[in-house]
Amino acid sequence: MKRIVHHISKWLSRLIAALLLLLLLAGNYYCFRGYQMYRDAVEEKSLEERVEEIRNMENFTVYSDLPEFYRKAVLSVEDHRFESHRGIDLLAIARAAWTDIRTLSFREGGSTITQQLAKNMLFTQEKRMERKAAEIFAALELEKRYTKEEIFELYVNSIYFGSGYYGIYQAAMGYFGKTPPELKEYECVLLAGVPGAPSVYSPDVSRELATKRVAQVLDSMVEHKLLTRARADEIVSPAP
Numbered sequence: 001m002k003r004i005v006h007h008i009s010k011w012l013s014r015l016i017a018a019l020l021l022l023l024l025l026a027g028n029y030y031c032f033r034g035y036q037m038y039r040d041a042v043e044e045k046s047l048e049e050r051v052e053e054i055r056n057m058e059n060f061t062v063y064s065d066l067p068e069f070y071r072k073a074v075l076s077v078e079d080h081r082f083e084s085h086r087g088i089d090l091l092a093i094a095r096a097a098w099t100d101i102r103t104l105s106f107r108e109g110g111s112t113i114t115q116q117l118a119k120n121m122l123f124t125q126e127k128r129m130e131r132k133a134a135e136i137f138a139a140l141e142l143e144k145r146y147t148k149e150e151i152f153e154l155y156v157n158s159i160y161f162g163s164g165y166y167g168i169y170q171a172a173m174g175y176f177g178k179t180p181p182e183l184k185e186y187e188c189v190l191l192a193g194v195p196g197a198p199s200v201y202s203p204d205v206s207r208e209l210a211t212k213r214v215a216q217v218l219d220s221m222v223e224h225k226l227l228t229r230a231r232a233d234e235i236v237s238p239a240p
Contacts, residue, residue: 034133041122041134047141050121054158059169061180063153066168069185072227073192074156076220079113083148087114087139114139117155159195162202175203185235186214193217211236 054060075082081089089112111119118138123131142151161171168191172180176187183191193213194201203210218232227235 031133033130034135035137037123037130037134038137041138047121047138047145051146051154054121054154057157057167059167060157061153061167061169063149065179065181066153066156067181067183067188070168070180070183070188070192071152073189073217073221074113074152076224076226077192077196077217078116080220080224082113082152085112087143088112088136111135112139113155114142114151117151117158118142120155120158160198161191161194162198163204189214189217189221189235 079089081091115135115138119131119135122138123134146154157167157169160166161168161174163174165171165174168180171191171194172178172183172187175191176183178187190203190210190213193216194203194210196213199205201210201213215236218227218236221227222229222232
């Protein structure tokens with residue numbers, strides 16, 4: 001019996017070692033491919049040029065014109081460690097990887113706001129390992145060249161909000177007929193939640209799902225101590 005257990009233990013040790021080696025080789029391969037993808041993208045058009053394209057958009061909204069409540073809502077639901085990380089969030093990546101392994105899918109990405117900006121500026125939305133690696137290289141470079149405020153305003157001015165609206169200004173005007181500084185708390189929360197799945201959470205698609213998404217964002221704000229539970233309950237049921 002001891003002999004059998006010894007052989008099984010030895011076989012498992014070799015299998016684990018082989019799997020670790022395979023993961024290491026795969027990681028190196030995708031890092032190399034990702035770096036090449038990043039270099040190809042910036043050679044076609046530099047980061048600076050892509051940033052200026054966003055800034056030159058009509059009605060570009062600067063950071064100081066974004067309501068503080070909106071900024072907090074976005075960070076809570078998209079990237080609550082945004083102020084402390086340097087472009088990538090290792091804890092979020094590890095959690096997402098574990099979820100992907102458990103569900104045998106590639107649904108979770110663990111992407112920071114900086115990574116999402118990099119993806120939108122440089123790459124397609126296709127979920128490929130090398131694109132994920134390329135996104136990380138781009139995010140690290142963005143964090144070197146731009147402040148957190150600049151990255152945040154570039155992000156919210158370029159993301160899709162559903163119903164044909166790109167950027168926070170179009171979304172605020174399209175859904176509420178207001179400029180971003182005029183948004184009320186409930187409206188800020190709704191717009192913070194829509195980009196997570198614009199085809200689902202747009203109030204033009206489903207008012208019910210949009211309301212549920214508002215509740216999710218408020219729950220996240222409470223969880224990260226940006227809001228009290230009592231205040232969240234008041235916001236989720238605004239007066240008509």
